[in-house]
């Protein structure tokens with residue numbers, strides 16, 4: 209079991225970095241392709257000074273210099289150690305947040321816990337620990353609390369990955385009782401809890417159920433970016449994988465549906481690839497945005513500096529998008545009009 213978790217993590221990283229694992233036909237809905245998609249209203253007369261724009265955000269008690277979280281990617285393998293440290297170092301310098309990969313590997317094998325340690329180089333950032341829905345049913349809350357303490361995280365992200373598990377040969381497909389487990393842990397854990405998907409989206413009815421628990425945020429991780437049914441199909445379930453490769457709720461749709469049902473914080477993620485995507489997601493109702501795969505690729509290419517350079521570009525794009533919308537702050541960006549692309 210222990211080795212299975214570790215080997216799976218290694219295979220996931222390898223496939224994510226070497227194959228085309230993004231959605232094929234389905235898009236996030238944030239882009240503008242032909243007649244499809246949305247735009248922010250272009251304020252030809254912005255009447256603001258670009259230099260005075262503030263990207264400052266607050267999420268679960270921490271301040272961010274831009275509303276961005278590098279999404280959960282890894283932990284529990286040798287290569288994970290360096291990936292986490294490069295990402296954490298870049299996030300600390302930029303003043304943005306980071307999610308660590310599932311803590312399952314370190315809970316199963318405590319010898320691996322150091323591969324998640326980043327607090328020495330990233331003392332100030334918002335840092336989230338991570339656990340899967342299936343593991344929530346298996347571990348007592350105390351075990352998860354201990355793991356969160358060990359990695360010195362500010363919050364726990366629970367990933368709901370039914371689509372991924374269904375396409376995994378050894379997948380855990382017993383999701384009976386997960387909502388109840390979320391209810392319990394969100395009431396008991398000493399740190400805030402939030403719920404995320406892994407790239408197939410969260411819709412209205414689920415967000416409504418989650419709104420009745422004590423979770424503090426939803427990270428939509430919608431369809432249009434990395435396809436986890438795709439990655440796990442490439443690991444050995446090719447025929448079924450083809451059918452479900454593009455499965456899920458597109459990111460833009462997921463933001464809108466979750467916003468209707470859930471009044472607390474929303475992270476937009478799943479295919480966020482530019483700062484303009486972030487601006488549109490915030491105007492649609494999100495508070496923050498998350499990115500995973502391109503950050504991993506930037507790290508693989510050029511380590512910490514690669515991650516930093518990539519994220520600096522995203523931040524500058526967001527600033528430009530805000531300037532062109534006449535929004536001096538994220539609060540003002542939320543009010544910018546969304547128009548249908550032509």
Ligand SMILES: Cc1cc2nc3c(=O)[nH]c(=O)nc-3n(C[C@H](O)[C@H](O)[C@H](O)COP(=O)(O)O)c2cc1C
Pocket residue numbers: 220221224279280281282308309310338365366367404405406407429432433434477478479480498499500501502504
């Ligand atoms: C290599 C890799 C590993 C991931 N591992 C996890 C994980 O352990 N826990 C989790 O909640 N999400 C995990 N994710 C999902 C991401 O956090 C994110 O929700 C998803 O990839 C969508 O974002 P993207 O389109 O920007 O990649 C992983 C993503 C990648 C690319």
